[in-house]
Amino acid sequence: MCLTKEQWKNKKRVEILKNIEIAQNVYKMDLQVGEMVKKIQPGQFINLYCNQGQRLLPRPISICQVDEKREILTIVYGVVGKGTREFAQYQSQDKVDIIGPLGNGYDELKKEQHSILIGGGLGVPPLVELAKRLSGNVEVYLGFRSDPFLVDTFKQYTNQVYVATDDGSYGYKGTVLDLLNQKKHVKEQAMIYSCGPKPMLKNIVKWAKEKQYPIQVSLEERMACGVGACVGCVCKIQNVETGEWEYRRVCKDGPVFNGREVVWDE
Amino acid sequence: MNSKITIAGVEFKNPVMTASGTFGSGREYGEYMDLNQLGAVVVKGVAITPWKGNPAPRIAETYGGMLNSVGLQNPGVEAFIENDIPFLRQYDTKIIVNIAGRTIEEYCQVAERLGEVDVDLLELNISCPNVKEGGVAFGTDPFMVEKVTKEVKKYSKQPLIVKLSPNVTDITEMARAAESGGADGLSLINTLLGMAIDIYRRKPVLAMKVGGFSGPAIKPVALRMVYQVNKAVNLPIIGMGGIMTGEDAIEFIMAGATGVAVGTAHFNNPRASLEVVEGIQKYMDTYGVKDLAEIRGII
Numbered sequence: 001m002c003l004t005k006e007q008w009k010n011k012k013r014v015e016i017l018k019n020i021e022i023a024q025n026v027y028k029m030d031l032q033v034g035e036m037v038k039k040i041q042p043g044q045f046i047n048l049y050c051n052q053g054q055r056l057l058p059r060p061i062s063i064c065q066v067d068e069k070r071e072i073l074t075i076v077y078g079v080v081g082k083g084t085r086e087f088a089q090y091q092s093q094d095k096v097d098i099i100g101p102l103g104n105g106y107d108e109l110k111k112e113q114h115s116i117l118i119g120g121g122l123g124v125p126p127l128v129e130l131a132k133r134l135s136g137n138v139e140v141y142l143g144f145r146s147d148p149f150l151v152d153t154f155k156q157y158t159n160q161v162y163v164a165t166d167d168g169s170y171g172y173k174g175t176v177l178d179l180l181n182q183k184k185h186v187k188e189q190a191m192i193y194s195c196g197p198k199p200m201l202k203n204i205v206k207w208a209k210e211k212q213y214p215i216q217v218s219l220e221e222r223m224a225c226g227v228g229a230c231v232g233c234v235c236k237i238q239n240v241e242t243g244e245w246e247y248r249r250v251c252k253d254g255p256v257f258n259g260r261e262v263v264w265d266e
Numbered sequence: 267m268n269s270k271i272t273i274a275g276v277e278f279k280n281p282v283m284t285a286s287g288t289f290g291s292g293r294e295y296g297e298y299m300d301l302n303q304l305g306a307v308v309v310k311g312v313a314i315t316p317w318k319g320n321p322a323p324r325i326a327e328t329y330g331g332m333l334n335s336v337g338l339q340n341p342g343v344e345a346f347i348e349n350d351i352p353f354l355r356q357y358d359t360k361i362i363v364n365i366a367g368r369t370i371e372e373y374c375q376v377a378e379r380l381g382e383v384d385v386d387l388l389e390l391n392i393s394c395p396n397v398k399e400g401g402v403a404f405g406t407d408p409f410m411v412e413k414v415t416k417e418v419k420k421y422s423k424q425p426l427i428v429k430l431s432p433n434v435t436d437i438t439e440m441a442r443a444a445e446s447g448g449a450d451g452l453s454l455i456n457t458l459l460g461m462a463i464d465i466y467r468r469k470p471v472l473a474m475k476v477g478g479f480s481g482p483a484i485k486p487v488a489l490r491m492v493y494q495v496n497k498a499v500n501l502p503i504i505g506m507g508g509i510m511t512g513e514d515a516i517e518f519i520m521a522g523a524t525g526v527a528v529g530t531a532h533f534n535n536p537r538a539s540l541e542v543v544e545g546i547q548k549y550m551d552t553y554g555v556k557d558l559a560e561i562r563g564i565i
Contacts, residue, residue: 011536058533
């Protein structure tokens with residue numbers, strides 16, 4: 001069906017309330033976004049556009065948290081290139097253009113079920129809003145190279161937060177997978193929600209398969225449009241029965257996929 | 267003020283179209299704008315069978331532009347006909363279908379199949395830099411340009427636009443070859459072959475190493491080519507390459523373009539093509555241009 005004028009989405013210019021460094025090269029930005037907060041599912045992202053015109057493409061940034069009452073959307077992003085370096089310089093009261101929420105978030109389980117959230121590095125932020133909304137038994141496993149972030153935020157929502165760092169500077173010394181293997185998971189059923197670098201996700205999916213847990217993973221890829229039109233940000237998704245795969249759009253078909261369907265060869 | 271244009275006997279309500287490959291079949295950006303206000307939707311390249319496309323990363327941003335190496339991923343002409351034509355026909359806009367192939371026969375098969383359905387024009391893609399066979403391999407040799415145009419023309423019910431590659435020494439030679447082959451119009455330019463390197467990983471950013479360069483950074487090149495081609499042939503031109511605003515579009519029209527296409531600008535602003543429509547109208551109103559023919563090719 002054709003949409004009416006009132007239904008069209010559009011770029012929205014919003015005010016930055018706060019933009020602070022919370023770990024080395026990791027920033028937390030609060031945006032005054034208005035009613036958009038009501039539509040957000042954990043695991044979705046926004047397109048954040050640079051104010052510098054020569055940088056044409058929006059940066060897809062996952063939504064960390066929303067405050068529905070105050071209409072604040074929080075993102076946590078790493079400085080990984082020119083665009084995010086520009087973002088890091090923004091001050092409170094500066095304005096930025098955004099579109100969102102975009103993509104498909106995590107399928108949330110019904111109440112009283114057991115959830116295990118596993119995040120690595122810049123894959124940690126989108127799990128915050130999820131941890132907040134899930135009820136039942138929620139375990140959170142976080143892995144960082146060295147300097148952890150958002151750990152206390154998770155602790156507001158569950159008392160089962162476990163942290164691993166590669167250098168042992170905080171929590172368990174090793175990977176988040178090593179940490180998971182330290183724990184005895186005797187629960188018969190659990191949903192795994194994960195986000196992080198591809199090598200980590202690949203190992204977590206393998207672990208989940210062994211335990212026969214269903215797993216949802218959120219993927220990241222270089223994007224152009226962020227809305228599904230350009231087919232730039234693809235990942236390989238297979239039919240588990242036949243093994244046949246096709247490229248699917250991370251922005252529109254994901255970013256959350258069934259972990260068992262993702263082909264990790266690249 | 268009349269911003270209507272005619273290309274190969276087909277009338278468009280205004281000259282603004284979407285550049286193939288940047289707009290899918292309009293479904294995604296239809297959530298951001300009224301597709302009824304576009305002159306035409308030029309859909310992403312369609313082949314006779316589904317194409318998987320290239321591995322990721324397919325996208326790299328560069329100063330004032332971007333590189334892509336999508337590789338014409340598409341669901342094939344049958345899925346396109348089934349899903350996308352009924353969607354687009356809800357709107358009062360023209361449909362131009364970009365056709366892709368690995369061989370001349372494949373291009374002909376797609377053109378022939380599309381002859382049985384309700385679309386307005388075909389755009390022959392012999393200029394995609396991201397596929398090994400077909401694509402730009404046909405578009406950089408004047409003999410092949412003429413031959414593929416002539417063959418596909420035999421199977422086309424709709425007017426045939428040939429999309430030219432800028433990755434040649436003399437684009438007018440290719441334009442003349444397409445004209446000799448019987449093209450009803452030309453669209454130019456496709457992307458320029460480019461590259462970006464991640465110096466920290468010591469690897470190309472794109473998985474395919476090289477890709478098509480687009481965006482406002484290429485506009486001067488595109489404009490120059492439209493200007494040269496307009497002097498060289500007697501065919502209507504759809505001009506594109508870095509158009510971001512109505513003023514940019516007016517430049518292309520003054521260089522000789524009849525239609526203009528907006529592509530990469532959508533990634534920066536989902537409503538970019540509509541703003542180009544409005545910008546053209548505003549220019550016409552402000553400067554008393556009653557018909558775009560008054561300023562077309564005046565340079």
